[in-house]
Amino acid sequence: MTDPLRHRLDVLAELADTVTARKGASPEISYTAKLLSQGIEKCAKKVGEEAIEAALAAVKGDRDHLKLEAADLFYHLVVLLEVSGLPLADVMGELEKRVGTSGIAEKASRKQV
Numbered sequence: 299m300t301d302p303l304r305h306r307l308d309v310l311a312e313l314a315d316t317v318t319a320r321k322g323a324s325p326e327i328s329y330t331a332k333l334l335s336q337g338i339e340k341c342a343k344k345v346g347e348e349a350i351e352a353a354l355a356a357v358k359g360d361r362d363h364l365k366l367e368a369a370d371l372f373y374h375l376v377v378l379l380e381v382s383g384l385p386l387a388d389v390m391g392e393l394e395k396r397v398g399t400s401g402i403a404e405k406a407s408r409k410q411v
């Protein structure tokens with residue numbers, strides 16, 4: 299992994315801290331507080347919308363738009379994790395556990411059960 303990417307991954311951790319800190323803030327001044335106050339279904343809907351918008355931008359080959367939509371998707375996913383009470387660290391831990399395991403091998407092992 300390149301150093302600039304490692305540095306920028308810190309931004310995701312910072313974002314998660316900010317989202318947690320927005321709990322209980324005024325929905326008048328914080329979009330995050332507004333989303334959190336609207337509950338899990340609203341947050342989940344936003345993730346679905348942003349995921350589709352990112353996918354469409356990718357299919358169109360519009361990388362500038364994909365960058366914006368992917369950032370929206372990360373943000374809304376972090377909000378969804380927060381409202382679900384699931385720490386981002388747990389998701390990163392799950393990804394870490396998968397490092398070194400081929401997705402094809404993992405899928406094949408599932409079929410044997």
Ligand SMILES: N=c1c2ncn([C@@H]3O[C@H](COP(=O)(O)OP(=O)(O)OP(=O)(O)O)[C@@H](O)[C@H]3O)c2ncn1[C@@H]1O[C@H](COP(=O)(O)O)[C@@H](O)[C@H]1O
Pocket residue numbers: 313316320327328329330331369370373
């Ligand atoms: N990264 C983001 C971020 N990405 C996208 N958005 C907002 O997400 C919304 C998505 O756009 P839409 O057009 O889908 O929104 P909309 O139609 O108004 O939304 P709904 O009516 O469907 O709720 C916009 O209002 C964006 O500004 C974000 N809002 C906040 N953050 C981060 O969260 C921090 C805290 O923000 P506040 O909670 O607003 O203080 C910010 O400093 C940023 O770091």
